[in-house]
Amino acid sequence: MSVTQSKVADILAGGNLGEVVNDFSLxxxxxxxxxxxxxxxxxxxxxxxxxxxxxxxNLFPSNIQGLPTWYTIRCSRAGYVARQPSAxxxxxxxxxxxxxxxxxxxxGGVCFYPDDLKIDLSRQDVTYYPMPVKQLTxxxxxxxxxxxxxxxxxxxxxxxxxLKIEMSALEAALDWQFGGRTKLVNxxxxxxxxxxxxxxxxxxxxxxxxxxxxxxxxxxMLVDGNAAGGLGSxxxxxxxxxxxxxxxxxxxxxxxSSFASSLRRDPDGKxxxxxxxxxxxLAAIGMVLGAGWAGARSMTTxxxxxxxxxxxxxxxxxxxxxxxxxxxxxxxGPSTGMPTRVSQGDLFICYYAxxxxxxxxxxxxxxxxxxFEFGWRSLDIAEQYQTPVFVLSDLDLGMNQWMTKPFxxxxxxxxxxxxxTAEQVEKQGFRRYAxxxxxxxxxxxxxxxxxxxxxxxxxxxxxxxxxxxxEEPEKYRENLERLxxxxxxxxxxxxxxxxxxxxxxxIGIIGFxxxxxxxxxxxxxxxxxxxxxxxxxxxxxxSAASVADFVRSHERVYVVEINADGQLRQILQSxxxxxxxxxxxxxxxDGMPFTAAWIxxxxxxxxxx
Amino acid sequence: xxxxxxxxSKLNLIGLDKSDYKGNPSxxxxxxxxxxxxxxxxxxxxxxxxxxxxxxxxxxxxxxxKSPAYFxxxxxxxxxxxxxxxxxxxxxxxxxxxxxxxGVSGDGDTGSIGxxxxxxxxxxxxxxxxxxxxxxxxxxxxxxxxxxxDEGQKLKYYGDNEYPAVDLCMEAxxxxxxxxxxxFAGDPKQVxxxxxxAFSFKGTAxxxxxxxxxxxxxxxxSNKSYEWVRDHDSPLHDISxxxxxxxxxxxxxxxxxxxxxxxxxxxxxxxxxxGEHDPTDRMAAIMLLExxxxxxxxxxxxxxxxxxxxxxxxxxxxxxxSLALLPDEKLRPARSTLEKIVAGLC
Numbered sequence: 001m002s003v004t005q006s007k008v009a010d011i012l013a014g015g016n017l018g019e020v021v022n023d024f025s026l027x028x029x030x031x032x033x034x035x036x037x038x039x040x041x042x043x044x045x046x047x048x049x050x051x052x053x054x055x056x057x058n059l060f061p062s063n064i065q066g067l068p069t070w071y072t073i074r075c076s077r078a079g080y081v082a083r084q085p086s087a088x089x090x091x092x093x094x095x096x097x098x099x100x101x102x103x104x105x106x107x108g109g110v111c112f113y114p115d116d117l118k119i120d121l122s123r124q125d126v127t128y129y130p131m132p133v134k135q136l137t138x139x140x141x142x143x144x145x146x147x148x149x150x151x152x153x154x155x156x157x158x159x160x161x162x163l164k165i166e167m168s169a170l171e172a173a174l175d176w177q178f179g180g181r182t183k184l185v186n187x188x189x190x191x192x193x194x195x196x197x198x199x200x201x202x203x204x205x206x207x208x209x210x211x212x213x214x215x216x217x218x219x220x221m222l223v224d225g226n227a228a229g230g231l232g233s234x235x236x237x238x239x240x241x242x243x244x245x246x247x248x249x250x251x252x253x254x255x256x257s258s259f260a261s262s263l264r265r266d267p268d269g270k271x272x273x274x275x276x277x278x279x280x281x282l283a284a285i286g287m288v289l290g291a292g293w294a295g296a297r298s299m300t301t302x303x304x305x306x307x308x309x310x311x312x313x314x315x316x317x318x319x320x321x322x323x324x325x326x327x328x329x330x331x332x333g334p335s336t337g338m339p340t341r342v343s344q345g346d347l348f349i350c351y352y353a354x355x356x357x358x359x360x361x362x363x364x365x366x367x368x369x370x371x372f373e374f375g376w377r378s379l380d381i382a383e384q385y386q387t388p389v390f391v392l393s394d395l396d397l398g399m400n401q402w403m404t405k406p407f408x409x410x411x412x413x414x415x416x417x418x419x420x421t422a423e424q425v426e427k428q429g430f431r432r433y434a435x436x437x438x439x440x441x442x443x444x445x446x447x448x449x450x451x452x453x454x455x456x457x458x459x460x461x462x463x464x465x466x467x468x469x470x471e472e473p474e475k476y477r478e479n480l481e482r483l484x485x486x487x488x489x490x491x492x493x494x495x496x497x498x499x500x501x502x503x504x505x506x507i508g509i510i511g512f513x514x515x516x517x518x519x520x521x522x523x524x525x526x527x528x529x530x531x532x533x534x535x536x537x538x539x540x541x542x543s544a545a546s547v548a549d550f551v552r553s554h555e556r557v558y559v560v561e562i563n564a565d566g567q568l569r570q571i572l573q574s575x576x577x578x579x580x581x582x583x584x585x586x587x588x589x590d591g592m593p594f595t596a597a598w599i600x601x602x603x604x605x606x607x608x609x
Numbered sequence: 610x611x612x613x614x615x616x617x618s619k620l621n622l623i624g625l626d627k628s629d630y631k632g633n634p635s636x637x638x639x640x641x642x643x644x645x646x647x648x649x650x651x652x653x654x655x656x657x658x659x660x661x662x663x664x665x666x667x668x669x670x671x672x673x674x675k676s677p678a679y680f681x682x683x684x685x686x687x688x689x690x691x692x693x694x695x696x697x698x699x700x701x702x703x704x705x706x707x708x709x710x711x712g713v714s715g716d717g718d719t720g721s722i723g724x725x726x727x728x729x730x731x732x733x734x735x736x737x738x739x740x741x742x743x744x745x746x747x748x749x750x751x752x753x754x755x756x757x758x759d760e761g762q763k764l765k766y767y768g769d770n771e772y773p774a775v776d777l778c779m780e781a782x783x784x785x786x787x788x789x790x791x792x793f794a795g796d797p798k799q800v801x802x803x804x805x806x807a808f809s810f811k812g813t814a815x816x817x818x819x820x821x822x823x824x825x826x827x828x829x830x831s832n833k834s835y836e837w838v839r840d841h842d843s844p845l846h847d848i849s850x851x852x853x854x855x856x857x858x859x860x861x862x863x864x865x866x867x868x869x870x871x872x873x874x875x876x877x878x879x880x881x882x883x884g885e886h887d888p889t890d891r892m893a894a895i896m897l898l899e900x901x902x903x904x905x906x907x908x909x910x911x912x913x914x915x916x917x918x919x920x921x922x923x924x925x926x927x928x929x930x931s932l933a934l935l936p937d938e939k940l941r942p943a944r945s946t947l948e949k950i951v952a953g954l955c
Contacts, residue, residue, distance in 0.1 A: 221954035235947065237940025239932040240703045242696075259950075263942040270928040272939045274703045276921075279729040283696040286689065286726070290700025293687060294665070294708065295933025297940065298700065312690050320687075376941075406951040409944045414937045446933055447665045447685035447701065448708055452629075454662065457678055457686040469678070 019208050022052050022077040025087035026163075028155065029094045029101045033065030035149035036093060038177060038188075039156045040071040044401055045173035046165050047075050048222050051214040055081035055517075056401040057593060062247065062339040068097045075211055081403060082518035083593045089163075089209055091155050092117060102126075110207040112155060112162075127207040129199075131158045136194050150191050157195025162203060164210045167196060221404050225371040225397040228407065229327060230256030232375020233299060234263055237414050238325075240296040241275040242287035244306060247339045248395040249329035252301040253277075281306035285313040285326070289388075292323040293458060295419070295446035297379045299325035304333045304346050307353070314388050315354025316460040319483070321433070321442070323382035323389075323417065326350075330394040332591050341591030342396040344513055345563035350390040351541055351571060357480065359487050362390040362541040363495060364512040368404040370495075370539070371397065376410045377495070383417035385490055386444060394562070396593045397514040418443045422451035432456040432467040433479060440486030487542060494540035497547055505532035507603070508554035510547070510583075512538040512568060514593065515560050521596035526603065533603075541571065548576045557582050558603055564589040622658030630655045632680040637672060642794030642820030643742045647679045649797050650711065650740075653804040654681060664709045665701055669694040669723060672749050673715035673742035673820070692723025695730035695739075699921065702735050705931040706922040709808065710737035717747050720756035720775045727777075731784040733921040734812040738804065741777055741815070742794070744822035745833035752825035759832050764825075778912055779898045781815040782891065787915040788814035789894065791908065793838050794821065799909060806911070812920055819907065838907055845886055845897075845910025888914040 026043075030036035037058070044056040052075045061067035072087055074080070086106050092098040092113040099119050105111060107125040115130035133154045137147045160170055170192060178184040230252045233241075238260070243253045257275050264272045278284035284300045291298035302310070307328050317324050330346045332338035350362050363378055365371045374391050382389040420430055420443050430453055433442045442465075445454040456467040464475040511519045516537055523533050536550045551557050551572070559569035566585035573580035586602045588594075620626055630651045635644045654661065661683035668674035670691035677686045689697040694712050702710055719727045719741050730739070745762070747753040754767055756775040763769055781789045788810045790803045800818060807814035821834050831837060887893055894913035901908040928935075 219955075221951060223954050231950065235941055237935075237937070239935065239940070240700060242700065242703075263946055264939075266928055269926070271926050272928055272935055273932065274922075274925045274927055276699075276703065276733075276925065278696070279725060282693060283699075283726055283729060286693045286696025287700035287703065290667075290687070290689075290697035290702075291704040291932075292700070293697070294701035294704035295931070296700070296704035298704070313693065316690050406955070407947060409947050410941065414940055445685075446705075448663055448705055448931070448933075450662050452662070452683050455683050455685045457688065459686075459688040460690060461688065 019210060020088075022075050022211050022214060024089060024209050025072055025074040025084045026089040026091070026159070027087035027101075028071045028073075028091040029097050030069050030071070030152070031066050031094050031096065032060055032063055032069040034093070034152065036069070036071065036152045039152040040073070041401070042156055042170060042173045042177050043159065043165070044073055045176055045222060046160070046169040047073070047211060048217050048220075048403065049169040049172050050166055050211065051217050052211055053077065053079040053081065053214075053216050053403060054222075055403065057083055057396065058400060059592075060340050068094055077214060077216070079216065080517065080521045080596070082521050083595050085595050085597050091159065093152065093155065095119070110209060112158060114151075129158065129162060129203055131155060131195070132198065136191060136198060141190060146187065150188060153188050153191040154195040157192040158199045158203070160192070161196045161199035162205055162207070164212065166213070167193070217403060219405065221406055222401050223368055223404060224251070224399055224401055225365065225368045225393050226252035226329065226399060227255040228368045228371035228404070229301075229365075229375045229391065229393060229398070230254075231259050231407065232372035233325075233379065234259045234375075235410055236376025236379040237297045238299055238379060239273050240288065240291035240298040241273070241300060242278045242284040242291070242298075243275070243300050244278050244281045244284045244302065246281075246303045246306050248331055248399050249301040249303045249306075249327060251399060252327055252329065281309040282313065285310040285317075285324070288324045288326075289313060289317050289322045292317075292382070293320075293447070297383065298323070299327065299379065301327035301329065303329050303331050303339075304343075304349070305336065307346055307349055311349075311354045314360070315356060315358055317388040318354065318358045318360060319356075319460055320458045321386040321444070321483075322458070323386050325378045325382050325389050325391065327391045327393060329398040330392060332589065338591045340395065342394050342514065342593050343563060343589055343591070344392070344394055344515075344561050345567065345589060346392060347541070347563070347567040347571060350392060353388075359484070359542060360388055360390055361385060361487065361490050361494065362392055364392055364539050364541070365397065366498075366513050366516040366537050366539065368397070368402045369407065372407040374495070380412070380415040381490075381494065384415050385441060385486060386417060387486070392513065394514050417441075420445050420449070420454070422449050422454060425449065425451045425454045430454060430456070431465055433463065433482070434465040435482050435485070439489045440482050440484075441489070442482075491542045491544050494544070496544055497539060497550070498537040499546065499550060500535045501553070502532045502534045505534045506555040507531065507607070508534045508536065508550055508557040509560060509603075510536045510538060510550070510557055510568070510572070511560040515562065518594040518596045518599055519560055522599040522603070525596060525600055531603075531607070538568065543572060543575055547572065548579060551576060551579045551582055555582065556584055556607075558584050558586045558606070560586040560594070560599060562589060562594060563587055621655050623660055625655070625658075625661075627651070627655045629683060630661060630681055632682050633678050635676070635679045637675065638824050640823040641672070642744065642818075642822075643673055643676050644679065645794045645797065646713075646740065646742055646800065646818055646820060647676050649800045649804060651680045653801055653808065657805060657808055659709060659808065663707070664711065665698075667694050667698045667701070667710065667712045669714050669718035671715040671718045671747070672822075673713055674718060676713050676742070692718050692721070693726055694718065695723065695726035695735075698737050699730055699733065699735045702737065703921065703925070703927070704933045706736075706927065706929075707931050710735075711740065711808075712737055713740045713742060716741065716743045716745055716755045716757040716777070720777055724756070724775070724780070728780060728784040731781055731786040731813045731815070733924070734785070734787065734918045735921045736810075736812055737814070738807040738810075739813055739815045741817045742820040743777065743817055743833065744820050745774070745831060746822050746825045748822050748825050757833075762831055776898055776902065777817045778815070779895065781817075782894055782898070782913050785918065786815050786913065787812045787918050788911075789817075789913040790815070790911045791817045791819070793819045793842060793907070793909055795838065796842070796909070799844065803911065811916065812918055832905075832907070841906050843901075843906045843908050845908050845912065888912060891915070
């Protein structure tokens with residue numbers, strides 16, 4: 001039971017109504033396109049500026065204007081940033097959903113609403129705070145055409161007063177949000193202040209939720225995974241990106257463009273890179289492979305439907321051995337699914353992409369920091385292994401705001417892989433697909449290499465060690481086996497799993513990606529209830545030997561993942577068939593980020609069987 | 610092309626022998642028009658003195674797409690997936706803008722599965738010679754109709770073609786292509802200068818070369834057959850391409866020729882044989898193709914020419930050097946820059 005739940009229990013039991021400080025979630029319901037995002041971001045950053053661990057999650061529709069959106073802000077003195085099952089404080093800015101939003105509010109909760117909202121407010125177990133949104137924005141200082149938008153600043157001011165968010169923190173957050181543009185700050189700040197003062201004069205606080213300054217965010221940044229991935233790629237030396245717009249990956253390309261534009265230009269303004277919007281995902285991956293073949297550090301960013309379209313080319317890249325990086329910001333499938341909701345459902349289609357026998361290297365960032373790190377590292381791995389490399393992020397990690405330690409400058413020099421120069425070709429000869437070093441990775445040359453024997457013919461059809469066309473069974477098989485050796489070799493050279501072993505734990509948990517905060521929180525609660533767990537967070541496929549060792553060390557291992565079939569569990573089971581029975585599913589797909597409570601419930605109920 | 614003076618030496622301008630431009634023996638059917646085009650590519654690359662190591666040759670899937678293996682063995686080659694050669698070529702030319710690209714495609718590869726990529730590479734004006742070996746039939750899968758098959762054409766197994774043909778030159782022009790030519794594989798005297806001109810063009814140069822399929826589409830009724838073309842060919846200009854490095858001695862009369870200056874200063878001389886056609890007039894080019902269609906003639910020659918568009922590398926504001934060869938210090942911004950960004954996110 002969470003702290004919030006225990007408070008509610010207190011209230012229902014007629015117990016002492018204590019204060020809840022820095023440990024609750026707040027949900028703002030609005031219509032998308034109404035401008036509420038700015039207000040929400042200001043609130044998140046203000047809490048962050050007050051030193052309170054905070055996370056913001058946007059549950060938004062696939063729509064431009066008018067459909068319901070919910071923004072959830074969690075502050076947690078313990079530093080938990082996963083979603084909570086419900087929020088005890090709600091702001092009803094969307095009349096369309098207000099009835100349902102109020103009905104879903106937990107007993108003892110708090111409801112802020114515009115005072116002209118015409119819904120039944122007869123529930124007696126919640127605290128109501130009406131807000132004079134129209135009144136405070138129907139003033140000459142607020143231009144008529146901006147009143148709906150600026151109306152969102154009213155709840156910022158009222159919430160600040162009631163929840164005790166510091167005005168100075170709000171001002172700093174607003175300034176940050178508008179990049180210091182005074183005109184925009186001045187258009188919004190007076191309304192926030194007016195609402196803040198109105199609430200001071202007119203509201204008597206009758207609820208138990210508030211925040212207070214802490215010192216737990218010093219040395220942290222607040223940023224989303226897509227910006228981190230884009231920035232990491234810029235520091236990784238990305239030279240060619242081809243992409244096609246698709247939610248939720250678009251912001252990675254946008255952020256990368258913006259960073260590259262300031263960081264990767266010559267003094268004369270010429271770009272040391274090209275970021276091209278392709279006509280579709282087929283062309284995007286085609287350009288990426290063409291560029292990788294010709295020696296660029298090339299990449300694309302997409303989501304599930306794009307990955308589906310890229311399949312044929314991905315097999316080509318695998319078989320012809322061309323470096324490429326493919327970011328997949330996962331969303332809910334199959335088909336169009338729920339484009340604006342989170343999933344981890346693309347493991348199969350990435351790991352086994354394309355027809356025939358393939359296995360692709362997949363990196364699995366579990367934090368915004370790792371999005372940055374894998375941004376540069378993936379380009380090294382792709383060139384090192386001369387193969388398409390996937391980075392599987394997801395909508396929650398990619399598009400939401402996460403507290404994160406500062407990005408660490410790349411710790412390793414750029415790795416361009418085994419590329420022969422003309423001099424090397426002259427000296428040692430060149431056989432494109434020959435396994436000279438025994439690691440399955442052959443040497444390549446780039447087009448333009450100034451040597452008559454540097455060229456080779458790249459093809460997706462059968463070829464021998466000298467890149468000649470062949471249909472000879474033995475040569476075909478030899479080449480496929482070398483490819484398998486190459487990918488096998490990567491197992492112990494990819495980002496290693498992060499392992500936390502607990503002495504005496506019979507239960508292990510395996511997870512990856514954005515579920516990390518929920519798993520960490522779940523483990524704390526399980527430990528408090530006497531259930532010891534160890535935890536392994538995968539950061540790459542194919543899996544390292546330490547994953548099998550971890551499974552071997554525990555009687556039961558729960559594999560936590562946001563998909564319906566347990567895709568990671570199945571991949572691990574085929575990797576370690578002798579241990580398959582120990583792997584248990586904790587998987588579900590409904591578009592929502594996991595909560596610690598749900599993971600705990602799943603593990604407890606399976607443990608009781 | 611006996612009009613230009615060629616040095617008697619067996620070596621070209623960069624000291625290479627013609628054999629340095631050869632490829633593997635062809636595995637296409639004997640007499641295939643595609644092999645004739647490969648021979649002209651070899652001849653032209655030799656005559657122009659292209660450094661084979663600087664050339665990339667790309668293709669999609671199909672009979673035509675096999676042919677890059679049959680020329681320029683000293684060039685890097687890439688046989689991509691069906692219909693997607695344009696995107697791969699685009700990526701390669703973004704990675705290294707100093708390469709010279711030639712792509713070979715077919716009517717299935719370009720006119721059907723790859724029509725979108727064909728139009729978009731043109732739209733971006735990626736510098737390359739884009740050769741379509743157009744035989745109006747799917748050869749490798751044993752003779753189905755293609756998008757360029759004639760309406761009403763009959764095939765033994767597949768019956769009548771009910772659909773109008775896609776005119777790839779028309780598609781190229783309306784997509785913004787600055788170099789659109791049509792020729793016939795059996796007319797090397799015309800193919801060669803067009804190829805030379807295409808290699809000098811700064812942008813996507815499209816050559817739609819009718820290349821009869823000797824096995825599946827060479828009955829006299831088909832407009833992609835040798836017999837039909839020989840009877841209906843109406844050459845637009847007698848074309849001589851004269852590289853600047855050679856003495857220019859072209860047999861032409863003032864008033865009967867139109868010289869088009871290419872990017873490298875070379876000059877394309879067009880001798881008008883069949884009426885007045887100004888290849889720099891886009892509307893005239895479209896009307897010419899439309900007239901050819903209604904009159905059922907194959908107009909060959911340079912149909913449209915416009916050198917004024919920026920290439921994709923210029924549009925993207927890229928550095929002049931190859932992105933593939935940038936030193937590490939150009940790839941990774943300095944540590945201090947990251948510290949500044951991080952401070953801004955705190």
